[in-house]
Amino acid sequence: MAMSLGDAAAGVLDTRGADLYLVLATYNFGFWFNGKGGYVFTQGGEPAAYVWVDGRYQLYRGSRELVEETLGLREDLSGFYRLARSDPLLHGFAEKLPGWRLRTTTPWWAAVIGVCQQNTGFLQGWRMLYRLIKLYARTTRVDGKQVYLVPSPSDVLSRPYLLREAGTGYRAATIQGLARAFRDGEIDTGGCKGFRETLLGVKGVGSYTARLAAVLSLRCYDEPPMDNWVRRLAAEAYGVEPREAEEEWRRRWGRWSGLAVIALTIALDAVPIRKALTRLRRGILYPVPMDKPTPLTLWRYMV
DNA sequence: TGCCAGGCGGGGT
């Protein structure tokens, strides 16, 4: 059936000052975002819309409001940016990227993302995720095109050996444990505390992974995912010991603690800690063009 | 070529 003009399935999003290029480009893959537009996945991980960076959208399911929510357009980050403007780590981010918003993913995939960041570099972790999607090759047809989906918990459980092929190493057992827990309904996705607590019940999921997953899927910013990278940068910038970094972080960022961690990875292009400390000392606290993938340019490299 | 990296758990003291 043909869509008529003025149909609610197409239109223009209310961006409320957000920069959709930044929102879609951040931590994305080339098969979902091409620089001009990208797919937005909601709830069960199904594609809900295609959104262009100028704000136009084509809705596949759900509502415009749900798409805006997923893209972070309905969230007021003015309090976060006010703090960031006078922060020794994030003032450059606040100045250069005021239109950035956090695009969320599903609780399941957010947990997998967290596991793939454990004890590894940013790039290696995202390569694992890229290979997981390509190896499981789950797709759906939308608007006449085949679109990659993230593997589901049951996909993982029916072919667990692909986890190793994707290079996840010893994290494979943790991802498999997560898949079982999600499939069996043991993970409470209804609230921040419950989500983190039930995730912690899976062997191999610690506080960093649980908190990161909660930030990336439910916008739970109250508990910052502190890893060694953030701890050392915070220690240097705030003049505290690494062991005291979390306390200081929470004191400064309050309800925005988790969001500030994500922003910092973007600001410093997720470069390894040694280089990140050098950039901090030189005051290069905003994304710079590089010949390697960064959180903002990942999509150009992993197509 | 050996290191080592946005953790974690299990074992110590």
Next chain:
DNA sequence: ACCCCGCATGGC
């Protein structure tokens, strides 16, 4: 409340 080690993998 600390400290220490091993762990799969791939990049430098």
